[in-house]
Amino acid sequence: MRAxxxxxxxxxxxxLCVSFFSFALLSLAPGDPVTAIVxxxxxxxxxxxxxxxxFDRPFLEQYWSWLSGLLHGDLGNQYFGxxxxxxVSTSIGQSLPVSLQLMAYAMILTILIAIPxxxxxxxxxxxxxxxxxxxxxxxxxxxxxxxLALILSYWVGVKLHWLPSQSYVHPTDDFVQHLRHMVLxxxxxxxxxxxxxxxxxRSDMIATLQEDFILMAKAKGITNRRILWRHAxxxxxxxxxxxxxxxxxxxxxxxxxxxxxxxxxxxxTLLYTAIAERxxxxxxxxxxxxxxxxxxxxxxxxxxxxxxxxxxxxxxVIT
Amino acid sequence: xLASSPNTIAETELALEHPEPKEPGSRWRRPxxxxxxxxxxxxxxxxxxxxxxxxxxxxLMHSNAIANAEAGxxxxxxxxxxxxxxxxxxxxxxxxxxxxxxxxxxxxVSVGAITFGLLVxxxxxxxxxxxxxxxxxxxxxxxxVLLAIPQFVLALSLxxxxxxxxxxxxxxxxxxxxxxxxxxxxxxxxVVTIPILARITRANTLQWSQREFxxxxxxxGATNFRTMVREVLPNVLPAMFSIALLGIAVVVVAEGGLSIxxxxxxxxxxxxxxxxxxxxxxxxxxxxxxxxxxVCIFFTVLSLNFLGDVVRARFDVRESAI
Numbered sequence: 001m002r003a004x005x006x007x008x009x010x011x012x013x014x015x016l017c018v019s020f021f022s023f024a025l026l027s028l029a030p031g032d033p034v035t036a037i038v039x040x041x042x043x044x045x046x047x048x049x050x051x052x053x054x055f056d057r058p059f060l061e062q063y064w065s066w067l068s069g070l071l072h073g074d075l076g077n078q079y080f081g082x083x084x085x086x087x088v089s090t091s092i093g094q095s096l097p098v099s100l101q102l103m104a105y106a107m108i109l110t111i112l113i114a115i116p117x118x119x120x121x122x123x124x125x126x127x128x129x130x131x132x133x134x135x136x137x138x139x140x141x142x143x144x145x146x147x148l149a150l151i152l153s154y155w156v157g158v159k160l161h162w163l164p165s166q167s168y169v170h171p172t173d174d175f176v177q178h179l180r181h182m183v184l185x186x187x188x189x190x191x192x193x194x195x196x197x198x199x200x201x202r203s204d205m206i207a208t209l210q211e212d213f214i215l216m217a218k219a220k221g222i223t224n225r226r227i228l229w230r231h232a233x234x235x236x237x238x239x240x241x242x243x244x245x246x247x248x249x250x251x252x253x254x255x256x257x258x259x260x261x262x263x264x265x266x267x268x269t270l271l272y273t274a275i276a277e278r279x280x281x282x283x284x285x286x287x288x289x290x291x292x293x294x295x296x297x298x299x300x301x302x303x304x305x306x307x308x309x310x311x312x313x314x315x316x317v318i319t
Numbered sequence: 320x321l322a323s324s325p326n327t328i329a330e331t332e333l334a335l336e337h338p339e340p341k342e343p344g345s346r347w348r349r350p351x352x353x354x355x356x357x358x359x360x361x362x363x364x365x366x367x368x369x370x371x372x373x374x375x376x377x378x379l380m381h382s383n384a385i386a387n388a389e390a391g392x393x394x395x396x397x398x399x400x401x402x403x404x405x406x407x408x409x410x411x412x413x414x415x416x417x418x419x420x421x422x423x424x425x426x427x428v429s430v431g432a433i434t435f436g437l438l439v440x441x442x443x444x445x446x447x448x449x450x451x452x453x454x455x456x457x458x459x460x461x462x463x464v465l466l467a468i469p470q471f472v473l474a475l476s477l478x479x480x481x482x483x484x485x486x487x488x489x490x491x492x493x494x495x496x497x498x499x500x501x502x503x504x505x506x507x508x509x510v511v512t513i514p515i516l517a518r519i520t521r522a523n524t525l526q527w528s529q530r531e532f533x534x535x536x537x538x539x540g541a542t543n544f545r546t547m548v549r550e551v552l553p554n555v556l557p558a559m560f561s562i563a564l565l566g567i568a569v570v571v572v573a574e575g576g577l578s579i580x581x582x583x584x585x586x587x588x589x590x591x592x593x594x595x596x597x598x599x600x601x602x603x604x605x606x607x608x609x610x611x612x613x614v615c616i617f618f619t620v621l622s623l624n625f626l627g628d629v630v631r632a633r634f635d636v637r638e639s640a641i
Contacts, residue, residue, distance in 0.1 A: 010460075018464060025476055025480050142621035146576055147617065154603070158602070257576045271472075275582060278484070287476050
């Protein structure tokens, strides 16, 4: 209980620091933030925006009003020149589901491919199959996701015309087209992840297969298939979960770039526009939303970890 | 190997750093005679080729873009013009020269960022692991906060804020200079690597500072600084070095990603990433312009990953015991 409480305190501290950093980003930028946000305008217009954004108040007070707005779901406005205003939360609300879809597809692909391959490579460790899988994975890790995206969109999209290599279709409009548009981006994202997870699972599984309880299972005459999937996979999957947190971070970074390459209207494209058009309020909100989501994913992974490993459920958590 | 649950996301990367743990009887085991395999020599060879190319080619070759364009060499791809196997870009620039210049920027940014990360992250990790307790707690929280923002997004926002086009009150745009962008890239990508390098150093320092010879040094009255630098640091260096090699690879790729988002190396400097980003629009007509830098990145990352594994196997680096 105490450990859980400590974790919650830690989480709150991290979230506060992250939000403070995202907020300070704007003020760190050289020059006047108001000019940076609005671009140009008459002194009166600038003064009005300055007042709206609370830039005429002390720094900590600015942070506080921003944070309380954030907690109420108000992410501020993005400005198009001195007069055009649009709510940031509207744009994020539209693009977040798109990014989540893409990441979910990539994760599904990763799990569906990496786990069987890892198990196969471990089971056949040292043979030609194992070496072939492992070497391919080593190469796949060295190929950046954006490079794979460009190669795929050239060959599969442009040369062969098998799949569309641009834009996005909403799943409720046409689900088949939606999937067709998502194949290339999801594959580009998944390949690196598959290789990373597969290599980890393989090496961990090889170690697990040396354990006594596997020998015991074999002695009892349990089929290889059952030993691999029932007895060996569960203890070996813990390492996967450990790196899942960090890999989700890489996945988020990858998604940003992949979305820009395939022109998918998700968070990445929003981030790209925010940078290109110097929408600093948007940038700030995107960073904070992404960071909070990332932290929460990691908390979730921690909980999952405790579910998967019964030894940890009652053990004292060491920090 | 994992006695406790990963309490923070920060601890998760430690497991990442040793994808090949003990495998009795497998070929990953440390060889009896320590000879570099053929793969390692290929990796070293490629990296040397890139290094030499990046320094010599821009010095020896002149950019004759206009003359080349007049000779009708623009947009001539692989093996189209005899004597120029890598071809020319759409402006008549020789691809070989561009790639060499790109290698220079890509390596400058990545090695610079990792050096910065090693200096800051390494010393913070050493301090956290050596002094433990409150110092460790405070520094670890700091690392966790840095790790709480996905690294690519963090680098992206830092570069955007510190080196993107500024607008003054009259609406004039002031793009940053190429040099400033490069420095900020090194800084931003360096900041991103700080927590990772620091945590590796910290984990290893925790291990080594328990050893007898460290205690002996302290018993003899060596100052904390001396004990850290003379006794602990030399033992921690191999681990830092193997992670640094992987880190350079990661930064080369990250710079490419930033370039695609428009915040990579700025013209007139070119990097492999910015070459890809610029030529991306011509992918349908001039695919080799995109593919050549991709191949360079691929082999460089492959070589660095391979050498990182070799260093780790050779020094028997273990990060698992935190």
